[in-house]
Amino acid sequence: MSKNEGRSAISPKRSEDYPEWYQQVIKEADLAENSSVRGCMVIKPWGYGIWENMKQELDDRIKSLGHENAYFPLFIPLSLLQKEADHVEGFAKECAVVTHHRLELKDGKLVPSGELEEPLIIRPTSETIIGESFSKWIESWRDLPLLINQWANVVRWEMRPRLFLRTAEFLWQEGHTVHASEGDAIEETLLMLETYRSFMEEVLALPVIIGRKTESEKFPGAVDTYCLEAMMQDRKAIQAGTSHYLGQNFSKASDIKFTNKEGELEYGYTTSWGTTTRMIGALIMAHGDDDGLRIPPRIAPKQIVILPIVPKPELEAEVYTYAEKIASRLKNLEYHGNKLSVIVDKRDKRGGEKSWEWIKKGIPIRIEVGPRDVESQSAILLRRDKGVKEKQPLLIEALEETVLKVLDEIQQGYLKEAKNFRDAHIKKDIKNFEEFKKFFTPKDKEKPEIHGGFVLAKWCGDPESEKILDELKVSIRCLPLDQSGTQGTCVLTGKEATIDAIFAKSY
Incomplete structure (x- = not known):
């Protein structure tokens, strides 16, 4: 998708070695790195900034539908998992197990000691531990629907890890709800599926196909699993999110019962739904090009970087002051309900080097200013969705209106490109x-x-x-x-x- 026909910032190119290209984009964009724990990653500030914006956008949508955030334990007693046989079987091979509660020094080495009476599972997902709380919280139909969401980390022991796509520990959001009827629960399942679809297409610029999983592919213990499938540039699919109708299966296992309007005791109908940091991997592979990452403006940690061009040391103060003046004006602008995030890059590096770094990071807009721009009260605007040398000169009076228009053009352009690519394949x-x-x-x-x-x-x-x-x-x-x-x-x-x-x- 790159408009740059000359050199490219990422080696190898997508057409040469797609899996290695993916790894190099992550490295050059400074998104994340492997940790000393096999299968786990360190998410660096630029990568975590993307996740924070995803989280905020999605959290707002979840809360607007009446859900509330809560937090549940990281550890799940083995006996709780055993209550739901189908569920356990689905995750058994991926579970990390805690068997001891302290370390002791023996022969100069720390060794596990104090064996637990009951092993604890580090949560692979939280249906069982949340179900235990729900069984205490719900007594009557008046307590329903119960709509809870959790932002947390989970662990699924991964044998073939890849940054963002498959890691032993990852971050996610998991919603869990209880309803008085099957119809209400199915409606909730499909409502959250649509919530994910609109979020992914409107915010991530990621076109998705929504559908139901086959019996062999559905979530362990679910009645029905619905999913969102996106196509990457190597034409493989990535599951970007799921929404599960669990029926009464988990209610019976966790004893989630309520007294209905007729005074009869019955089991609740439950749902669960979630999406993860895997979305960042999807973002890279759906929008990236041979120059690196391309971030849709609505989830970019910074939408604009201002690059001062200083040919002589004695001109530095004047150019920096002008750059800060532009930044101040742009920071006051609202973009989809949030203030624009703008940075002035004053690092002691060559202008070309700094520009390429921001290209690889995928920042939507770069603005260059130098002594001539100070004199003419203008600036040079460069877009990540255009060729690296395509420049748009602007008077400072036109900058604010143009920036907002360009950000929307980039956002919509990325969605259109990804959709056209998918439909063509x-x-x-x-x-x-x-x-x-x-x-x-x-x-x-x-x-x-x-x-x-x-x-x-x-x-x-x-x-x-x-x-x-x-x-x-x-x-x-x-x-x-x-x-x-x-x-x-x-x-x-x-x-x-x-x-x-x-x-x-x-x-």
Whole structure:
């Protein structure tokens, strides 16, 4: 997507080695790094700034629907997990277990001591520990719906870690609700799915396909799992968020009961839903180019950097004062309900070096000012969505209006680019498994990640048929909520079928 046809800031380019390009973007944008604990990452200020803005935007939407934030323990007693057999089986291989409560020095080495009577699980997800509290909080139908959200970290032991995409510890938001009826709970599940969709498309500029997971792909213990699937630039899918209708399964396991309006005791209907720091990985792969990261303005830690150009030391004070004057004016502007975030980069580095650093970080707008600009009361505006040498001279009086317009153009432009790319790589006319197999077989064995994209095709609904996808490393990503209702032939089995399904390789 880069408009720069000359040198590129990231090596290798996407077309040369996509997985390594991804790692280099993270490094050059200064987003995160691996920690000394295998599978865990350090999220650096620029990366965490993106997460903070995501968190604030999404938190506002969650609260506007009546949910309240709370916090629950990191540790879950093993006995609580055992109450929900299907749930435990789904996460058992990923659980980190605490078995001791202190360390002792023996022969000059610290060793675990004080074995716990009951092992504690570091939360892989919180349904069981939250369910225990809900069972105490709810007595009557008047206590419902109970709408709770938590911002927290979770641990799922990851054997093949990749920064942001798969790490042993990650940050997330998890919502948990209880309702008096099945209808209310299903409505909540779909409401949160739509909340995620609007957030991802309006704020992250990330187009998504919403749908329901197949039986084999759904959340352990759920009745139904709904998801949001996005296409990355290597044409693989990433699951950007999920919303689960849990029925009464977890209520029965956690004894969440209430007295209904007829005075009868019944189990509540529950939901859970969440999204994670994986969204940052999706952001990189959906919008990044061969010059690095490109951040949609609505979640950029800084929307604008002002770069003072000082050819002679004696001109420094004048140029810096002018740069600060512009920054002060721009900081007073509101952009989608928040003040613009602007920084003046006064570091003792060459102008070109600083400019490339901000390009790689993906900041939406760079503004250059030098002695001539001070004299003419003007500035030079450069956009991250344009070529690195494309400059727009502006008088200072026009700067504020132009900046707001440009930020919206960048935001909408990124969404349009990502949507056009996705739509161009959804294959809709594959008729049989041979064609299907050919589509998902890499044409270049040296670059196995390069394959066709998404396939939208008919599926007969037989869970056994999904097994033949394993060899291709393909899965049914979702059954889109927007179904055509037409009859056709299952692309896997050749049987008659009416269900539309999205097939893809995924992260």
